[in-house]
Amino acid sequence: MQKIFLTLLIFSACIFNGNAQKKKANPYNLPITATIQEYQGECVKNGQNTLIDIQKVIPGIQLDIRYATANNFTGRQVYSFPNAFLRKPAADSLVAVQKELASMGLGLKIFDAYRPYTATLLFHEIVKDTLFAASPATGSRHNRGCSVDVSLVDLKTGAELAMPTEYDNFTAKAGARYPDLQLTVLQNRDLLIRVMDKHGFKVMPSEWWHFDFNGWQSFSLMDLSAEELVVK
Helix, strand or coil: CHHHHHHHHHHHHHHHHHHHHHCCCCCCCCCEECCHHHHHHHHHHCHHHCEEEHHHHCCCCEECCHHHCCCCCCCCCCCCCCCCEEEHHHHHHHHHHHHHHHCCCEEEEEEECCCCHHHHHHHHHHHCCCCCCCCCCCCCCHHHCCEEEEEEEECCCCCECCCCCCCCCCCHHHCCCCCCCCHHHHHHHHHHHHHHHHCCEEEECCEEEEEEECCHHHCCEECCCHHHHHHC
16 A cells, blocks of 8 residues: 555656646746636636737738748747737727728838836846846736837838848837838838827837837736647
């Protein structure tokens, strides 16, 4: 009997240790939705919590999800899938943005949207600057599924309009109000900011491409990968 008990105890310990190893990093003990079960429970309580795959509500939208490639400031692939997710109200508003831009022959290009908390930890470890990388002590609004990084494209050609900088340019020139730019660039940047603001997205002062959806505070931080969301 003692041998059986000891065997069961060791087996249970192995399972516990295995689960502990799989547990996602949360060094600041933040309240983070980190499992599909938790996320699904939140969606049942309030459908607004649902993360919407933007391509499904804006067919043909141009995606350039840099963190699903090595073409980003980290120099490595961070995401397993090149998807763009936003919480339902933010996704609905982005649909309205795209419709208004389409009337001008323009559209959105998305660089990033929902971002797992694990990625925020990685970015801060590399940049160590909360002006351009969110503090992991508070989490990013991207982690809440309420931020989107975008630019403008010509719908006929698919070409990106001239903007102040490349995506993820960590200089003063990337600022949303930086003045010393060509007139065309200023007009393009300000048009993007104006249309996004009209539909509930506020630009981040230090990044012309980064927009936070109004009411982001009411959504939880999340640490689910695109792979987990796609196969859920």
